[in-house]
Amino acid sequence: MLGKQRAKEEGAEPKKELDKMQDEEDNExxxxxxxxxxxxxxxxxxxxxxxxxxxxxxxxxxxxxxxxxxxxxxxxxxxxxxxxxxxxxxxxxxxxxxxxxxxxxxxxxxxxxxxxxxKIDYDSAELTRNVNDLMAKLHKIDSALKQVNVENELLQHNAMLLLRNNVIITLGEKKMNLKELSSRTGVPEEQLKNFLELWIKEGMLKSQDELYFV
Incomplete structure (x- = not known):
C-alpha cells in the first residue's frame, strides 16, 4: 500500500512541474x-x-x-x-x-x-512612443474621414447637377406645377421646391401662377 502511495506521489510531482512550466509558457x-x-x-x-x-x-x-x-x-x-x-x-x-x-x-x-x-508605471520614453502611435492612428482616421467627406460632397454636387438638368429638360416640353415636376423627377415636393427656388434665384428657371418654365 505504501509503495503504491509513494509511486502516486512521485508521479504527481512531474505533472505539477509540467503544469507549472505550461503556465509560465502561457504567461510569457x-x-x-x-x-x-x-x-x-x-x-x-x-x-x-x-x-x-x-x-x-x-x-x-x-x-x-x-x-x-x-x-x-x-x-x-x-x-x-x-x-x-x-x-x-x-x-x-x-x-x-x-x-x-x-x-x-x-x-x-x-x-x-x-x-x-x-497602478501602471510608465517611463517618459515609453509614454512618448505610445502617444505618438496613438496620434498616428488618429491622423489616419481623420484623413480617411476627410476623404469620405470630399467624395460625399462631390456626389451630392453631381446629383444636384443631374437633377437640375433633368428638370430643365422636362420643363422644355411644357410648363408644369410642383406636383407634376415631383411626379416626373421622383423627388418629393418639399425637397424639390427648395431646389426650384434656388434655380429661380440663379436665373435658370422662371415661375408664374405656380407654374415653372425655362
Missing amino acids: GWEKSVLARAIIEILGAPKDYVETTLNVIADTIKKNEDLRVEKEEFFEPKKQEKLFSAFMELDIRFRSIEGLFGFCIDFMPSSVDILEPE
Missing part, C-alpha cells in the same frame, strides 16, 4: 498585462442584423493574439424608434497598455474600465 510576455472591462454598443436594424453584427465583432476581437477575452456578456437588443440598440460587456486581458490603446481605436467602445493593475 504577459508580465505587463492589463485587465479591462469594455462595453461595445451598436445601433441598427433589423434586430437579427444587430445581434449577428455584435457576435461578429466579438469573434473578431478574439482573433487578436495580444489579448484574451476572459468574460463576455451579451444583452438583448432594445428598440429605439425604428432602430435597435444592443451592447456587450467584455472583460479583456491585454498583453500591454498599448494593446488597450489599439483596441479602443479599432473598436471604439462606449466605455472602458481598467480592473487590473491598480
